Amino acid sequence: MPKKAAQIPFIQSLDRGLTILQAVATSRQPVTLGELAELLGVDRSSAFRLAQTLRRRGFLSSPAGRKDYILGSAMWTLSRQYDWSNMLVRVAHQELKALANGLNETAHLAIREGKSALFIDSVHARHVIVVAGQTGELVPLHSTAHGKALLADLEEKDLRTIFGAEALPKFTKTTIKTLPALVKECVGIRERGYAVDEAEYMEGMRCVAAPIRLNNGMIVGSIGISAPASRFLKEHYSSYSKSVVLCARKIGELLSTSEEIAAQSA
């Protein structure tokens, strides 16, 4: 068999360590040494030394008095202190630009922050007066396309945790008023793949947004197009949403840089 010349060099023991990390992270139970050894197909002693290395650095930890492994605080610290939004901006900016220029309207990139959606990047089309959504702006989750796209996967109980028992703040006639209505909206978004905003936050504004998903499905942000209803007509929804969904998918793929693993030989 002709082997692909471009074999990515890789460090076995580091790779094994990462496998351990992922195994421990995805297991609901603490993971024992034996399980790790079997998973990697190596001797217990090897698994032991790998796990010890991870523990020394705080990437793994053991429940008090136990020998098996759980994730350590280093993982927690690392992921929390890292500026993920910055990474998202970097990766998505090109696509955002392409989207805005392709449709000649303003495109936004948003993430969830607390009980709001936060615009972390935007590209304004040329010759178009900017009407809304500066970078850095916080908007409600339940009354904007971006916000709803970010909520798309949540169940009723999760939504209740976020919004509590109070009535949802009302901004316009079309703002979603109740939690059950929001739940239904989320189902629709999951089915269609995108969310719309029919002047639900600002009068006279329309918006389409799609959730950006990692390859495991997790929603990490949203991308969308907004414009005054005078220019963004109802008949545009079909084509705009297609572009937005495609763009969101592309960004998701860019974020999930695990393509090369498939190219491996057995």
Place this chain on the structure above:
Amino acid sequence: MPKKAAQIPFIQSLDRGLTILQAVATSRQPVTLGELAELLGVDRSSAFRLAQTLRRRGFLSSPAGRKDYILGSAMWTLSRQYDWSNMLVRVAHQELKALANGLNETAHLAIREGKSALFIDSVHARHVIVVAGQTGELVPLHSTAHGKALLADLEEKDLRTIFGAEALPKFTKTTIKTLPALVKECVGIRERGYAVDEAEYMEGMRCVAAPIRLNNGMIVGSIGISAPASRFLKEHYSSYSKSVVLCARKIGELLSTSEEIAAQSA
């Protein structure tokens, strides 16, 4: 380096890979190969292969068209899907028990979840009627000792993000009413190291809680003691708070299991 002579076996290349991860995570800029090589004190080619291994697995990634490294989505996924509260319960339960038994009152462990504090574990003292705070209960952040302890490090703008512009929900006469008042309260908590609840959520209940911090200072949970004011007198604050703060610190140390594996003997 005055590092403890470690008989702990460790895998060099895995350890180096972890160093890379941490370096990339703590850098605000993408990190170049040269920087990694220098940091590790190895040849560029070695750093290259380590970084490639991390990238293959999605732990690192490169900005579009660039060669330097940023954190990859695997880190994101891992830390998000892991059940951190479960880990916290495991690590803290012994201490929680000791605290409750030592003071003979109910002790709680809480984390922040959205705009609420969530009780994830509790130990009830013997012979004491349980009055509040079952595991799984959600309570407001601004009107409970646990909630305020969890907010302690936030600045005004962060608090505004969480609570929005609306008035803070009022539960009792003593509930904190305004955001500026909450900001001031947070400053006090940072100085004292603990938060108190003077019947701010439930009439007739007192509570002391302290933030649990990782060794880098990040608040990841809170621990505290609650009881009816009839039994938890004002003059108890001094001693109770001392115990609670100590307990929080101990849990924080247990979570930050960076080096002290040697201490786990016998």
Place this chain on the structure above:
DNA sequence: GGATTTATTGCGTTTTATGCAAAATGAATT
């Protein structure tokens, strides 16, 4: 208390990670 499982350590051997050097790539300068 003995037996069985699981975790840990020591050691010789083989694998593998490494540094070197050279090739490719890319950026900057003229």
Place this chain on the structure above:
DNA sequence: AATTCATTTTGCATAAAACGCAATAAATCC
């Protein structure tokens, strides 16, 4: 466009380190 300089990437021989084996220690189970 040609040349330089810097950085990334590949090939390879060798030193180093990771590995499995086997022995020992610690836990767990009867």
